[in-house]
Amino acid sequence: MVVLVFVGLILLAHYYLWHRMVRSTTGPGRPRKALTWGMVGLFVLVVGTFVGTRMELAELGHWLAWPGYVWLALLFYLVLFFLVLEVPRAVAGVFLRLAERKRAAAPVLAPERKRSPEPELKPEPVAVLASTAAPVVEETAPVETVPSAEGAAPVEQVAEKVAPPAPLSRRLFLGRATAAVAGLGALSTVGYGITSALGDPVIERVKVTLPKLDPRLGGLKFAVVSDIHLGPLTGKAHTERIVRMINGLEADVVAIVGDLVDGSVAELGALARPLKNLESRYGAYFVTGNHEYFSPGGFAEWIEELGQLGVRPLRNERVEITHQGAVLDLAGVNDLNGTSQGDGPDFDKALGNRDTSRSTVLLAHQPVQVGEAARHGVDLQLSGHTHGGQMAPFSLVVGLQQPVVSGLATVDGVQVYVTRGAGFWGPPVRVGAPPEVTMLELA
Structure with missing residues (x-):
């Protein structure tokens, strides 16, 4: 359908x-x-x-x-x-x-004749024989004289009468x-949008205040990237540029929030290889997006491939990030599209039996998953999926499906940051939503 x-x-x-x-x-x-x-x-x-x-x-x-x-x-x-x-x-x-x-209704006025000072003399009627009547000559374009052969008289060439072009309807x-x-x-x-989509992502710097965050965790930095969409229109340089920009942020944690690929490992594995060069203090983490489940080779092969590249998938699970003696829970859930393939999100598995006095950051591809996050006491959710609308005015349509289109917002008491993504899906065009890599700092 x-x-x-x-x-x-x-x-x-x-x-x-x-x-x-x-x-x-x-x-x-x-x-x-x-x-x-x-x-x-x-x-x-x-x-x-x-x-x-x-x-x-x-x-x-x-x-x-x-x-x-x-x-x-x-x-x-x-x-x-x-x-x-x-x-x-x-x-x-x-x-x-x-x-x-x-114009059609306007009257047509005949031009005035000039009166002659002398009285007009009526000519006497003259009988004309039909056989001797003067021929009627049709008006033609000016006559052009064309020189003839040497020694012969010039030949007069009569140009054909050209009708004026009909007015445009x-x-x-x-x-x-x-x-x-x-x-x-x-x-x-579209020309502007192609330049934006294929250019360098914008670095967005965001500070998020979590009320119950341990003060020792203040200043913890996350490099957040989503929707890289490795595919037929991107090359290895696309991944290398994103990795280079993330490494330049000197983040403590790298979070890849889904929709990394649009194809199989056999087709796109070489394009993903630069991810092994990601640098951070506490590691790089990944959660599935909806496009991982569209892969012809299946999502499982990408889970294995990322593990070999040093990026840890969080599959309905959490890890503890210890920073300056304090602990932060970092959790990740699968995308909603995994449900049809028996790989859907499981919030109880990812967030159950934890110390609720600690702050929790959740990686979830779609912002709409914040409803379940709120029921499990999550402090901050990091998401992608929307592309910020990618091509205006699609942001208006995305807003009907997702609670947040881009940027930081609070939904059901949970702060949600939605990145516009570093790539594009379908047309290599971004209008009103430039690609983004985010430096998010906790406070």
Whole structure:
């Protein structure tokens, strides 16, 4: 059902775009047919991209990912701009129609003749034989004299009369003007978004005050990163840059809060290898996100792979972080999507039978898991998943599904920090939500 709904929405978006970019800007003929088939090809490209990148079709996915996902972003913003322009387009149409009616209703005044000072003499009628009537000569363009062969008289060449071009119809004028504005807006937005998504993540520095935190734990620093999304559009340099930025923070703990990969270990293992160079005082930890459960090779192979890279998965479990003689409980739960594969979150296992006088930091991929965290007395939850909306105005939709879209908030008495993530999913585009690596300090 999810696949059918997705394909239906993509088909509807392409039809709307065809109506506004092809039908409204062209007349019947070859250009319209060619553009129509081009729109059909773009629809097939989007569907093929999702099939190639979600299934074990690595070669196909790599070929289609860039054009397919970039077109998907353009499709989204073209539809958005056209929808915004529907009202001004309709208003402009009304004004143009009124102007046309006003011009049509205006009386045509004949030019005044100049009176001659002398009385006009009526010419006497002259009989003209039909056979000798003067021929009617049609008005032509100026006559051009063309030189003939040597020694011959020049030949006069009569140019054909050229009709003036027909005025552009109101429909075509509005259609082309709207398409030009929407196209320019979409191209500019996607171009900016690609630059943002492929650029360096922003370092967000956040201080979180936990009321019952042992004073000796004050100043404990977490490097938080999420949604790296290693996949067909990222390279090894993407991981190396993130590792380099995290190491530059000199954190006590590194927390990777899910959605590390979009593929199997066989396909993406080399891209994850730089994670073995992560540096921190008390280690690097990982919890699964929903995309780990979409991996063609299964989530278990990534759990094993990360362990070999020196990143410890917290699978419904907790560890004690001892800092300056004080203890902090660091817990992690699996993502909600693991439930269908028998690997769902278990808060009782992760947080049960602990010393409740100690502060607890929970790693949970989705912010919505804060409800269970509150029931188990968690002080701070670190999450990702939302990408901060990734492409505005998607943040409005994400806000309907998750209690926090990005940043620090308090939900049910639990402080939740949601990172925008350091990568991207689908289109390599971020608008209004730049990639992020967070330096979070406890106080």
